[in-house]
Amino acid sequence: MSRPRTRAEYLARLVPPSVAGLNRRSLLAGAAGTTALLGTGLLAGCGSDSGGSDAKTVSLGSNQSDPKPKEVVAKVVDGFQTSSGLQVAVNTVDHNTFQENINNYLQGRPDDVFMWFAGYRMRFFAARGLAGDLSDVWGRLSGMSDAFRKASTGDDGKQYFVPSSYYPWAVFYRKSVWQQNGYQEPKTLDDLTALAGEMKKDGLTPIAFADKDGWPAMGTFDILNLRINGYQFHIDLMAGKESWTSDKVKKVFDTWRGLLPLHQPDSLGRTWQEAAQSLQQKKSGMYLLGLFVGQQFDGDDLADLDFFTFPEIDPAIGAKALDAPIDGYMMARKPKQEANARKLLEYVGSKAAADITVKNDPSTLVANGEADTSGYSALQRKAAEVVGSATEIAQFLDRDTRPDFASTVIIPALQQFIKDPKDIDGLTSSIENQKKSIFTD
Amino acid sequence: MSDLPLIRADRAAPPPAAATPTGGRRRRVRLLSGTDRVVVTLMVLVPLLLVVALVWLPAGATVLLSGTDWDGIGPISDIEWVGGRNYADVVQNYPPFVPAVQNNLLWLAALFVVATPFGMFLAVLLDKELRGTRFYQTALYLPVVLSLALIGFVWQLLYSRDQGLLNAVLGTNVDWYGDPGVNIWAVLVAAGWRHVGYVMLLYLAGLKGVDPSLREAAAVDGASEGRTFFKVIFPVLRPINIIVLVVTVIESLRAFDLVWVINKGRNGLELLSALVTQNVVGEASRIGFGSALATIMLVVSLLFITVYLATVLREGRR
Numbered sequence: 001m002s003r004p005r006t007r008a009e010y011l012a013r014l015v016p017p018s019v020a021g022l023n024r025r026s027l028l029a030g031a032a033g034t035t036a037l038l039g040t041g042l043l044a045g046c047g048s049d050s051g052g053s054d055a056k057t058v059s060l061g062s063n064q065s066d067p068k069p070k071e072v073v074a075k076v077v078d079g080f081q082t083s084s085g086l087q088v089a090v091n092t093v094d095h096n097t098f099q100e101n102i103n104n105y106l107q108g109r110p111d112d113v114f115m116w117f118a119g120y121r122m123r124f125f126a127a128r129g130l131a132g133d134l135s136d137v138w139g140r141l142s143g144m145s146d147a148f149r150k151a152s153t154g155d156d157g158k159q160y161f162v163p164s165s166y167y168p169w170a171v172f173y174r175k176s177v178w179q180q181n182g183y184q185e186p187k188t189l190d191d192l193t194a195l196a197g198e199m200k201k202d203g204l205t206p207i208a209f210a211d212k213d214g215w216p217a218m219g220t221f222d223i224l225n226l227r228i229n230g231y232q233f234h235i236d237l238m239a240g241k242e243s244w245t246s247d248k249v250k251k252v253f254d255t256w257r258g259l260l261p262l263h264q265p266d267s268l269g270r271t272w273q274e275a276a277q278s279l280q281q282k283k284s285g286m287y288l289l290g291l292f293v294g295q296q297f298d299g300d301d302l303a304d305l306d307f308f309t310f311p312e313i314d315p316a317i318g319a320k321a322l323d324a325p326i327d328g329y330m331m332a333r334k335p336k337q338e339a340n341a342r343k344l345l346e347y348v349g350s351k352a353a354a355d356i357t358v359k360n361d362p363s364t365l366v367a368n369g370e371a372d373t374s375g376y377s378a379l380q381r382k383a384a385e386v387v388g389s390a391t392e393i394a395q396f397l398d399r400d401t402r403p404d405f406a407s408t409v410i411i412p413a414l415q416q417f418i419k420d421p422k423d424i425d426g427l428t429s430s431i432e433n434q435k436k437s438i439f440t441d
Numbered sequence: 442m443s444d445l446p447l448i449r450a451d452r453a454a455p456p457p458a459a460a461t462p463t464g465g466r467r468r469r470v471r472l473l474s475g476t477d478r479v480v481v482t483l484m485v486l487v488p489l490l491l492v493v494a495l496v497w498l499p500a501g502a503t504v505l506l507s508g509t510d511w512d513g514i515g516p517i518s519d520i521e522w523v524g525g526r527n528y529a530d531v532v533q534n535y536p537p538f539v540p541a542v543q544n545n546l547l548w549l550a551a552l553f554v555v556a557t558p559f560g561m562f563l564a565v566l567l568d569k570e571l572r573g574t575r576f577y578q579t580a581l582y583l584p585v586v587l588s589l590a591l592i593g594f595v596w597q598l599l600y601s602r603d604q605g606l607l608n609a610v611l612g613t614n615v616d617w618y619g620d621p622g623v624n625i626w627a628v629l630v631a632a633g634w635r636h637v638g639y640v641m642l643l644y645l646a647g648l649k650g651v652d653p654s655l656r657e658a659a660a661v662d663g664a665s666e667g668r669t670f671f672k673v674i675f676p677v678l679r680p681i682n683i684i685v686l687v688v689t690v691i692e693s694l695r696a697f698d699l700v701w702v703i704n705k706g707r708n709g710l711e712l713l714s715a716l717v718t719q720n721v722v723g724e725a726s727r728i729g730f731g732s733a734l735a736t737i738m739l740v741v742s743l744l745f746i747t748v749y750l751a752t753v754l755r756e757g758r759r
Contacts, residue, residue, distance in 0.1 A: 100722060100723040100724055103512075103513045103514055103726055128514055128515070130514070212618065212704055213704070214704070214705070214707060266614075268704075269602045269616040269618035269620065270602060270603065274601065277603075278603070403724040404720070404724075407719060407724070408719055408725055408727060411707060412536060412708070415707060419708070430536055434530075434534055438727070
């Protein structure tokens with residue numbers, strides 16, 4: 001699930017697509033999705049009636065339905081049209097609708113190029129033959145780090161994804177509050193606990209916390225797991241290869257249990273916006289969230305925002321890995337205009353496209369390392385540095401594992417843990433049993 | 442059914458003179474002209490096809506899919522049959538299932554015991570032609586008309602722990618939506634708020650249709666107001682009572698929108714319908730498992746519908 005970028009987008013998401021003012025195109029797309037569901041088998045054969053190979057068009061399925069990101073996509077597309085002389089038909093679908101219909105969309109008649117995220121789901125589509133191999137495009141891309149290449153690679157070692165932007169998860173705080181109270185960025189878990197104790201004495205809630213929507217607590221689980229057990233264990237656990245009843249997982253929950261009293265209480269009824277506002281109003285000392293937390297801060301408050309990466313827990317593991325979900329583009333399995341699609345994918349991964357994004361959207365970080373980032377704010381620059389120096393980049397729990405496991409098992413389990421942190425054994429064995437019933441193949 | 446022809450005599454085909462008195466059945470068919478027969482056939486066939494295509498086929502497909510582990514991807518030939526495993530998983534291995542059943546029952550009880558009688562009570566009051574009846578009527582019915590997104594939003598403003606009206610006014614710190622012991626009651630208040638308006642309108646319509654001479658007769662006989670209602674009006678309104686009862690049962694079985702808007706049916710707000718949606722709709726695509734949940738819901742609904750139909754048919758036969 002991608003995080004809402006603006007408050008307006010968050011509010012828009014409260015409205016189910018059935019009531020929201022759908023535009024005609026998304027309605028048609030929904031109808032097409034339904035048709036695809038009814039006749040998947042029939043439609044599968046219809047995708048090959050492509051026009052001539054000399055056609056000057058290519059279609060792009062975009063999930064960037066909000067005004068600001070939509071405008072940025074339009075500018076990037078303009079850049080591509082000017083430089084290549086090709087015409088791009090952008091088909092924008094509401095962000096949530098796009099994500100919920102992705103199965104039907106990919107099996108029906110997807111656009112030649114479509115937007116998606118790096119992670120398990122991307123690899124899953126690649127393994128099921130629903131996405132095109134982009135290794136040749138990667139051969140021509142420059143400015144992409146190895147970490148991004150790794151994140152774009154499928155299970156078969158080929159690349160299926162072109163990253164465009166990303167944002168890190170870190171612990172955010174207000175510089176003014178910290179200066180006033182003389183707080184130092186903690187380097188170890190003990191430092192963090194000691195700091196939280198001081199904050200309590202100063203009348204602050206040490207760590208803002210919200211989990212009404214179910215996903216924010218995944219960030220806490222992820223970072224503790226990455227610090228205690230390392231990146232590889234995180235990946236294996238998410239892939240269903242490691243047991244949830246192992247001592248390693250129990251240690252994560254146990255550590256979390258120790259930290260819970262430092263978190264804002266009653267988190268299950270609170271949205272991340274409300275938690276972010278408690279940080280903004282100087283009622284909380286710090287908040288572990290994605291860079292999008294800045295959406296709740298304006299002007300001077302935004303300049304006052306700073307962050308540190310979650311401190312080290314095990315010196316043998318270090319504190320260099322982090323969650324930094326990557327957004328980007330993929331190619332349909334049988335694009336109508338394959339050559340043009342590859343050209344478009346090469347362009348969206350290029351420095352030129354990244355430069356356009358930096359100029360027009362101050363809330364994301366671009367993936368291409370050669371991009372001109374002089375337009376970044378101090379916060380963006382620091383975020384980019386932190387991710388650049390990360391040894392491993394995880395994609396966030398719900399992007400690193402099966403979506404059914406994340407949404408129907410992990411969300412209720414983590415909420416159960418927050419409600420009743422005592423019964424770790426019962427909780428982990430319940431997760432493990434459910435995992436076995438889901439990871440069957 | 443009487444033997445009277447259903448159509449005007451001048452449009453009916455003339456009955457053949459040689460018709461035997463025992464061929465009653467054949468005679469009745471011949472009473473219909475060719476056009477009539479086509480119309481009748483169409484009137485039966487079109488709804489039948491619609492019902493089969495839109496109700497029975499999907500329901501049958503749901504039952505079939507509940508025996509598979511389909512994830513929504515790939516041709517139908519790839520679907521693997523797993524028998525009753527999904528059902529075993531639902532009951533033994535799915536923590537939200539038991540709370541969901543409990544919450545559905547609680548929902549039914551709350552609507553039946555509190556909201557429905559209260560709606561009826563309001564209808565009786567409004568039937569007294571108080572001053573401003575129309576205003577009260579509109580105000581009470583408004584929640585039924587409002588879009589669900591708006592309702593979710595309105596109650597979020599009231600119930601929010603840190604910024605909500607309720608905690609600000611009461612000076613409390615109750616986590617209305619987050620505390621699993623509290624949030625189901627908070628939502629039931631919101632659901633009841635809607636349901637009261639609905640029942641009120643249904644019942645008011647029924648009360649308006651009661652023959653005033655019944656009340657007069659009761660008054661002449663010296664019956665008190667309450668006695669008139671319970672001994673005369675309530676029994677006369679039997680058809681409306683059944684409709685209200687069925688509406689209450691259906692509303693509590695398909696309760697969904699409010700909890701979905703609040704937190705997608707998690708953390709104390711589990712409902713069967715929300716669990717089905719979590720599993721089937723969206724990216725999760727646990728279609729086999731979700732279908733098993735949907736089938737359980739279907740069976741429970743069928744139980745209620747069978748009881749209802751049996752009652753209605755018995756009434757009709759009397």
